[in-house]
Amino acid sequence: MPHDQPPTLPAPDATSAAHSERVAAFIRERIGAAGGRISFAEFMQHALYAPGLGYYAAGSTKFGGAGDFITAPEVSSVFGGVVARQCREVLDQTGGGEILEYGAGSGKLAADVLTALRRMDTLPTAYNILEVSADLRQRQEVRLRECVPDLMELVHWLDTPPAAVRGVILANEVVDALPVERFVCRDSGVMQQCVAEGQEGFEFVETAAAARLASAVAAIEDELGAQFPDGFVSEICLAVPDWIAGLSSALDEGVALLFDYGVSRREYYAAERSDGWLRCHFRHHAHNNPLILPGIQDLTTWVDFTAIAEAAVATGFEIGGYSAQAQFLMAGGLDAELQGFAELALKEQFELSRQVKTLTLPGEMGEHFKCMALQKGAIATPSGFSLADRTHVL
Ligand SMILES: C[S@@+](CC[C@H](N)C(=O)[O-])C[C@H]1O[C@@H](n2cnc3c(N)ncnc32)[C@H](O)[C@@H]1O
16 A cells, blocks of 8 residues: 655655655665565654664754744743743752753753753753754754853763663653554454555555564453454554663652653544554644655654553552643643743733643643653652643543
C-alpha cells in the first residue's frame, strides 16, 4: 500500500528535498541489509535520529513559526515560569539540588526556567541537559549563551543519565518522540507493520508480529477484557520501560515532571480509535503518512500514560499526579506569572492573552496535553496537581 503525499502539503524546497533523498537512501540501505524490510520502530528511529541525517539530528529549524510545529515552551515563557515555580517547591524540599532536562529542543524551556529561578532566588546547583541530537545541543548552547550568559556555569550537556540526582527531572514532549511499533489485528493473529521499499517510495508490509510485540498486544487485550477487531491498527512504544528505568536510576530524591499529549490506555486503545495515534508534522501541516518526506518531517505518537505509570511504579517511582496541562498551569502558579498584566501595553496584553489561551484552552493545548509527576523520597507533590489529579483514570 503505497502512501502518496497528501495534496495539501507544501512542497519541500530543493535543499530539503535533496536532504530527504539522502535520508531515504540511508534507510533503503538499512532495509537492504535487513533482508528487505525493517520494523516501523527502526524506520522511525532512522528518520528522526540517524546521525547527521535524521529529523532531529540534522540542521533544519523544527520548533516555532519557521519550523514544523510548536511546543508549550515555544508558545510562551509563562509555561517555563510555572514549571520553575514547581521546580522551586521541589528544590526547597531537597535542600537545593539540580535540574536534569531530557530532550531540551531549542533550549527555550531551560532558558525560561533558569531565568525564573534566578528571579525567585532559587537557582539549582546544576542544570543538566540530556539530548540525543548533536545539532540541537549546539542550538541549545547558542540560545542559553544569549539568554542566560551569566548562568552558563550551571549548564552541562550529558551523554548518559547521571546517577544520584536530587531535584527535578523535566521532559517536555520527549516520550512522543520515542520510536513506536505499529500493529494490525487480523482474525488470523497480530501483525506488525514493517517498512519495505516499493515502486514509488517506502511502503508498509504486514508480517506476523515479533514475539515481544505480540505479547504486549495480548497483554493490552487481556487488561481491557476484549480482543481488538479485525483491521484495528495502533501503536505501542516498546521503548517506554527502558526510558523510564533510565529516569528512575538517575533520580535518588525528587520529582520527574513529564509533559506530553496523551491519554489513558483505555482511551488509547478504544474501538473508535482504530487507526492509531501516529501523526506527522511538516511546516505546520499535520497528516498521517509517516513514509514520505523522511528526515524532514516530524513523526510523533500520542502517549499511553498508563504505560508510563506502570513502568514508573515497576522501577520504584510513586505517581505524584496526572493532570491536564490547563489545570496544572492554573494550580501551579499561572496567576502569579501573570501579575503585572494590567501594566502592560495593550498590544502586549493581547499577545500574552493569546499565548495563555493556546496553553490552556481545551481545543488547544489545555486538555490533550498532560503533565505527570513521578516521585522518589519524602517529597510533597508539587502544587500543580492540587486542582485536578486524574491518576485514577490510568
Ligand atoms: C518534540 S521535541 C521537544 C523539544 C523540547 N522539549 C520542546 O518542548 O520544545 C523532542 C526532543 O526530545 C529529544 N529526544 C528524543 N529522544 C530522546 C532521548 N531518548 N533522550 C533525550 N532526548 C531525546 C529530541 O532530540 C528533541 O530534542
